[in-house]
Amino acid sequence: MDMACFPLLILLLLSSPCQSNDQLKQGNPLSPGDLLISEGGDFALGFFSPDASNKSLYIGIWYHNIPEPQRKVIWVANRDSPVTSPSSAKLSVTKNPELVLSDSQGSPLWATKNDAASGGARAFAVLRSTGNFVLQLPNGTEVWQSFDHPTDTILPGMKVLLSSKAQGATRFFAWKDLNDPSIGNLYGGVDPNSNLQFLIWNGTAPYCRTTVFNDITQSSSTYHSNGTSVLYQELVYIGNELYYMYYVSTGSPYTRVTLDYTGKMKLVSWNSNMSSWAVITESPGSHCDTYAACGPFGYCDHTSGGVPTCQCIDGFERVDEHNITRGCQRKEVLECRKGNHFVTLPGMKVPDKFLRISNTSFDQCAYMCNQNCLCVAYAYANISDATGSMIDTSRCLVWTGDLVDMGKSDVEENLYLRLADSPGKQKKKKAQERMMQEYLSSMDGVVDKNIEFPFISFEDIILATDNFSDSNILGKGGFGKVYKGMLEGTNEVAIKRLGKGSGQGTDEFRNEVVLIVKLQHKNLVKLLGCCIHEDERLLIYEYLPNKSLDYFLFDSARKSMLQWTTRSKIIQGVARGIMYLHQDSRLTIIHRDIKASNILLDKEMSPKISDFGMARIFCSDQHQANTNRVVGTYGYMSPEYAMEGAFSVKSDTYSFGVLLLEIVSGLKISSPHRITDFPNLIVYAWNSWKDRKTEDLVDLSVKENCPLDEVSRCIHIGLLCVQDSPDCRPLMAEVVSMLENKTIQLPTPTCPVYFASRDAETGRDGNSRFRLMACGATRTLRRFAPTGCQRSAPTASADRRLRNP
Numbered sequence: 001m002d003m004a005c006f007p008l009l010i011l012l013l014l015s016s017p018c019q020s021n022d023q024l025k026q027g028n029p030l031s032p033g034d035l036l037i038s039e040g041g042d043f044a045l046g047f048f049s050p051d052a053s054n055k056s057l058y059i060g061i062w063y064h065n066i067p068e069p070q071r072k073v074i075w076v077a078n079r080d081s082p083v084t085s086p087s088s089a090k091l092s093v094t095k096n097p098e099l100v101l102s103d104s105q106g107s108p109l110w111a112t113k114n115d116a117a118s119g120g121a122r123a124f125a126v127l128r129s130t131g132n133f134v135l136q137l138p139n140g141t142e143v144w145q146s147f148d149h150p151t152d153t154i155l156p157g158m159k160v161l162l163s164s165k166a167q168g169a170t171r172f173f174a175w176k177d178l179n180d181p182s183i184g185n186l187y188g189g190v191d192p193n194s195n196l197q198f199l200i201w202n203g204t205a206p207y208c209r210t211t212v213f214n215d216i217t218q219s220s221s222t223y224h225s226n227g228t229s230v231l232y233q234e235l236v237y238i239g240n241e242l243y244y245m246y247y248v249s250t251g252s253p254y255t256r257v258t259l260d261y262t263g264k265m266k267l268v269s270w271n272s273n274m275s276s277w278a279v280i281t282e283s284p285g286s287h288c289d290t291y292a293a294c295g296p297f298g299y300c301d302h303t304s305g306g307v308p309t310c311q312c313i314d315g316f317e318r319v320d321e322h323n324i325t326r327g328c329q330r331k332e333v334l335e336c337r338k339g340n341h342f343v344t345l346p347g348m349k350v351p352d353k354f355l356r357i358s359n360t361s362f363d364q365c366a367y368m369c370n371q372n373c374l375c376v377a378y379a380y381a382n383i384s385d386a387t388g389s390m391i392d393t394s395r396c397l398v399w400t401g402d403l404v405d406m407g408k409s410d411v412e413e414n415l416y417l418r419l420a421d422s423p424g425k426q427k428k429k430k431a432q433e434r435m436m437q438e439y440l441s442s443m444d445g446v447v448d449k450n451i452e453f454p455f456i457s458f459e460d461i462i463l464a465t466d467n468f469s470d471s472n473i474l475g476k477g478g479f480g481k482v483y484k485g486m487l488e489g490t491n492e493v494a495i496k497r498l499g500k501g502s503g504q505g506t507d508e509f510r511n512e513v514v515l516i517v518k519l520q521h522k523n524l525v526k527l528l529g530c531c532i533h534e535d536e537r538l539l540i541y542e543y544l545p546n547k548s549l550d551y552f553l554f555d556s557a558r559k560s561m562l563q564w565t566t567r568s569k570i571i572q573g574v575a576r577g578i579m580y581l582h583q584d585s586r587l588t589i590i591h592r593d594i595k596a597s598n599i600l601l602d603k604e605m606s607p608k609i610s611d612f613g614m615a616r617i618f619c620s621d622q623h624q625a626n627t628n629r630v631v632g633t634y635g636y637m638s639p640e641y642a643m644e645g646a647f648s649v650k651s652d653t654y655s656f657g658v659l660l661l662e663i664v665s666g667l668k669i670s671s672p673h674r675i676t677d678f679p680n681l682i683v684y685a686w687n688s689w690k691d692r693k694t695e696d697l698v699d700l701s702v703k704e705n706c707p708l709d710e711v712s713r714c715i716h717i718g719l720l721c722v723q724d725s726p727d728c729r730p731l732m733a734e735v736v737s738m739l740e741n742k743t744i745q746l747p748t749p750t751c752p753v754y755f756a757s758r759d760a761e762t763g764r765d766g767n768s769r770f771r772l773m774a775c776g777a778t779r780t781l782r783r784f785a786p787t788g789c790q791r792s793a794p795t796a797s798a799d800r801r802l803r804n805p
C-alpha cells in the first residue's frame with residue numbers, strides 16, 4: 001500500500017459513511033419519532049411528550065446522552081400550542097424559508113418568522129453541537145436561531161440579548177409545572193426601568209432580584225461538579241443593547257442556567273458519577289433571598305456562614321420581633337440636616353427602587369445625596385466597559401424612600417446610608433434642649449411658662465455658619481454679630497450671636513425669645529428658633545435678602561432704588577407692625593428701638609421690624625413705665641424718655657415719626673451736618689411745613705416721580721408723631737388710619753422738641769441729661785406740662801385704654 005494514500009483513506013472513512021442526521025431539509029419533514037442529533041451527539045431535537053399520561057406533543061431540544069428521567073428539555077418551540085393529534089404532525093422547512101410545525105389538518109401550530117431573507121430554495125435547519133437550532137441559507141446566512149428565542153434556559157455560548165431599545169427586554173418564562181411546558185406566571189429578565197439588574201417576577205410582583213450590575217463586564221469563577229470547572233461570564237453593553245453570555249472551561253460537564261417552575265433561577269451541572277444535576281448556584285437560595293423578605297431596611301445576611309437570616313442595617317432595629325416582614329425602623333429619628341452623617345455598609349446587594357443619576361463622579365454622587373434631604377442612601381460604581389461603547393459608565397444610584405430587598409455577602413459594593421446624629425450627639429442635644437426649657441420657664445413675667453419653642457443645637461449652628469466664619473457675617477451691632485447660615489439642608493436663616501457672656505446680651509436674649517415667639521405679623525421678623533450653649537446665646541431668624549432700610553436709604557447710590565411707592569409701602573408696613581405690637585397682639589409691647597437699621601426688607605422690599613432686645617411688655621392696665629436704664633438710639637428717643645426714662649406707646653410713635661421723616665427726606669437724624677441752616681431734621685421738617693415748602697424736604701432721588709400732596713401729608717403725619725407732648729402724639733392706630741385714609745383731616749402739629757445729644761451732661765444720678773431745644777429756643781425742663789394740642793378725631797380702632805384721660 002502506498003503510504004502516501006494512507007491519510008486520505010482515514011479522511012474518507014471519517015467523513016463518508018454516516019448519513020448526517022443533524023439537518024432538516026426541505027421536502028423531508030420531521031415527524032413524531034424522528035430525531036435530529038447534533039454533531040457529537042450531545043443534543044437531540046424532536047417531538048416529545050412531557051407527561052406520559054398526556055399525549056400532547058411538543059417540539060423540543062434536550063440532552064441526548066442523559067437518560068430519562070434526568071434528561072432535560074432546554075428549549076420548546078410550541079409551548080402554548082401542543083400537538084394533540086400526533087398522527088400527521090410534522091416540522092418542515094418551507095421555501096420562504098421558515099420553520100413550520102403543522103398538525104393533521106395542515107394548519108400551522110407554530111412557525112418562525114422571516115421578514116428579511118430570500119432565496120430560501122435550498123435553505124435547511126441544523127441542530128448545532130452547542131444546542132442551537134439554526135435555519136440557514138446554503139451560503140451560511142443564518143435566518144433564524146433558537147438561541148435568539150430562549151424559553152427557560154441559557155446554554156453556554158448563548159449570546160442573550162437582555163434588552164435593546166428596539167426589541168425591549170428578553171424574558172425567560174418558566175414552565176407552568178414540572179410536566180407542563182406552557183408559559184407560567186414566573187418569568188425572569190432585566191429590569192426594564194433601569195437595565196441594571198435581573199429580576200424574577202411572579203405575575204407583576206417581583207419575586208427575586210440579583211445584585212445591581214456594577215463591575216462585571218467580565219468575570220470568572222470556578223465550580224465543582226464532575227471535577228473542577230471554570231465559569232466565565234460576560235455582561236456587555238453594545239450601544240443601547242445589553243447582552244449576557246457565559247462559557248465553561250473545556251472538558252466541563254453539561255452546564256445550564258434554567259428558571260424552573262418553582263421560580264428558582266439555577267446554574268446546574270451534570271454529575272455523571274451521581275447521575276444527577278448538581279446545583280451550583282440558585283436564586284433565591286433561601287426564603288430570606290426572596291424579594292423584600294426582610295422588609296424595609298432589613299437585609300438578608302449571608303456572611304454568618306450558616307442559614308441566611310434577616311438583619312437590620314446599622315442604626316435600625318426590628319419593627320416587630322415576631323414578624324420579620326415588617327422590617328426595621330430607625331433607632332434615632334432622622335431629622336434631615338447638612339450635618340447628617342453617612343455610614344458605609346460594605347458587601348451590600350444594594351436596595352431596589354433606586355434612581356440613577358447620569359454622568360457623575362463619586363464625589364458628585366455623594367454630594368448630591370448629602371445636599372438633598374430626601375436622599376436616604378447612595379451607591380456608586382464605575383461600570384467598566386471593554387467595548388468603550390457605553391456613553392455613560394458612571395453608576396450613581398440614590399434612594400429616597402424605604403430601602404427594600406437588600407442583602408449582604410462578599411460582593412464589592414458599598415451602600416452609603418444617611419443616619420441621624422450619633423447617640424452621643426443626640427444625648428447632648430437633648431440636654432441642651434432641657435436646659436433651654438428650664439431657662440425659659442424660670443423667667444417671670446406674663447409669659448406662658450409652657451412655651452413650646454424650636455430649639456436648634458449649637459452643633460447645627462456651627463455647621464450652618466461654617467463655625468461662624470467671617471464670610472457669613474451679615475452685620476454687626478452692639479448686641480453682637482449676625483451670620484447667614486443654611487439650616488436643614490435648604491433654608492437660609494439669619495443667626496444672631498449675642499455678645500458672649502455680657503449681661504446685656506443675656507437680657508436681650510430673654511426678651512427677644514419670650515416676646516417675639518408669640519408674635520406673628522407680616523411686618524415683624526420671624527424668629528425660627530434659639531440656642532443656649534455654655535455662654536453662647538443665639539437667635540435664629542428668617543433670612544431677609546435685602547438687608548435693612550438704612551442700607552438703602554442713607555447711601556447716595558442705593559437710595560434711588562427706593563422710589564416713592566416703595567418708601568410709602570415701607571412707611572405703612574412699619575406703622576402696621578408697630579400698631580400690632582401696641583394693641584393687636586395679646587400683649588401691649590413697646591419696642592423702644594424703632595430705627596432705620598432695625599427695619600429689615602424682604603425680597604419684595606416689604607418691611608419687617610426686628611430686634612426686640614429692648615422691648616417691654618405692658619400689662620393691660622399699664623400706660624407708662626419708668627426706667628433708670630435709658631436704652632435706645634439717640635435721635636429716635638422721645639424727650640420724656642431720654643430725659644426721665646418715661647416710656648409708653650407714645651415713645652414708639654415719636655421714633656416712628658423720626659423714621660418717617662428720614663424715609664421721606666433720605667436724611668439721617670443723627671447727622672445734622674448734612675442739613676444746612678437747621679440744627680436737625682426735625683427742625684428742618686417743622687420749618688418746611690410751617691413755611692408751606694415741604695417739597696424742599698423730599699429726597700432728591702424720588703422728588704421727580706412722587707405725588708407731592710401725598711408726601712406733604714406724610715411729613716405732616718411725621719410732625720404729629722414728634723410732638724413734644726406724648727399726649728398730643730397720635731396712637732399708631734391713628735397713624736395707620738391717617739396714612740391709609742386720605743380723607744381723614746389732620747390736626748395741626750405743635751412745635752416739636754428735640755434734644756441735642758452732643759450737649760448731654762451727666763447728672764448726679766448717673767443718668768444723662770439733655771438740653772432740650774424747642775423750635776430753636778433752649779429750654780431746660782424736667783417735664784412738659786401738656787401744652788394745648790389739637791387731637792385728631794379718634795378712630796374706631798384706636799385703643800382707648802392707652803390714652804390718658
Ligand SMILES: *[C@@H]1O[C@H](CO)[C@@H](O)[C@H](O)[C@H]1NC(C)=O
Binds near residue numbers: 054180
Ligand atoms: C395535556 O396537557 C395539556 C397542556 O398542559 C392540557 O391542555 C390537556 O388538558 C392535557 N390533557 C390531558 C388528557 O391531561
Ligand SMILES: *[C@@H]1O[C@H](CO)[C@@H](O)[C@H](O)[C@H]1NC(C)=O
Binds near residue numbers: 119137139
Ligand atoms: C446569501 O444568500 C442570500 C440569498 O441569496 C443573499 O441575500 C445573501 O447576501 C448571501 N450572503 C452572503 C454572505 O453571501
Ligand SMILES: *[C@@H]1O[C@H](CO)[C@@H](O)[C@H](O)[C@H]1NC(C)=O
Binds near residue numbers: 273
Ligand atoms: C467521579 O468518579 C471518578 C472515578 O470514579 C472520581 O475520580 C471522581 O472524583 C468522581 N467525581 C465526583 C465529583 O464525585
Ligand SMILES: *[C@@H]1O[C@H](CO)[C@@H](O)[C@H](O)[C@H]1NC(C)=O
Binds near residue numbers: 226251254
Ligand atoms: C467526569 O469526571 C471523570 C473523571 O474526572 C471524567 O473521566 C469524565 O469524563 C467526566 N464526565 C463528564 C461528563 O465530564
Ligand SMILES: *[C@@H]1O[C@H](CO)[C@@H](O)[C@H](O)[C@H]1NC(C)=O
Binds near residue numbers: 207263
Ligand atoms: C406566585 O403567586 C401565586 C399567586 O399569588 C402564588 O400562589 C404562588 O405561590 C407564587 N409563586 C411563588 C414561587 O412564590
Ligand SMILES: *[C@@H]1O[C@H](CO)[C@@H](O)[C@H](O)[C@H]1NC(C)=O
Binds near residue numbers: 323324325326
Ligand atoms: C407580618 O407583616 C406583614 C406585613 O405587615 C403582614 O402582611 C403579615 O400578615 C404579618 N404576619 C403575621 C404573622 O402577623
Ligand SMILES: *[C@@H]1O[C@H](CO)[C@@H](O)[C@H](O)[C@H]1NC(C)=O
Binds near residue numbers: 359391392
Ligand atoms: C458628562 O459630564 C462632563 C463633565 O461634567 C461633560 O463634559 C459631558 O458633556 C457630560 N456628558 C453627558 C453625556 O452628559
Ligand SMILES: *[C@@H]1O[C@H](CO)[C@@H](O)[C@H](O)[C@H]1NC(C)=O
Binds near residue numbers: 361
Ligand atoms: C472610572 O473609570 C474611568 C475610566 O476607567 C476612570 O478614569 C475614573 O477615574 C473612574 N472613576 C472612579 C470613581 O473610579
Ligand SMILES: *[C@@H]1O[C@H](CO)[C@@H](O)[C@H](O)[C@H]1NC(C)=O
Binds near residue numbers: 462
Ligand atoms: C470653631 O472655631 C473655634 C475657634 O475659632 C475652634 O476652637 C473650634 O474648634 C472650631 N470648631 C469646629 C467644630 O471646627
Ligand SMILES: *[C@@H]1O[C@H](CO)[C@@H](O)[C@H](O)[C@H]1NC(C)=O
Binds near residue numbers: 545546602603605
Ligand atoms: C431684593 O431681593 C430680591 C431677591 O433677592 C432681589 O431680586 C431684588 O433685586 C432685591 N431688591 C433690591 C432693591 O436690592
Ligand SMILES: *[C@@H]1O[C@H](CO)[C@@H](O)[C@H](O)[C@H]1NC(C)=O
Binds near residue numbers: 741
Ligand atoms: C376714611 O375716613 C373717613 C372720615 O373719617 C370715613 O368716613 C371713611 O369711612 C374712611 N374710609 C375708610 C375706607 O376707612
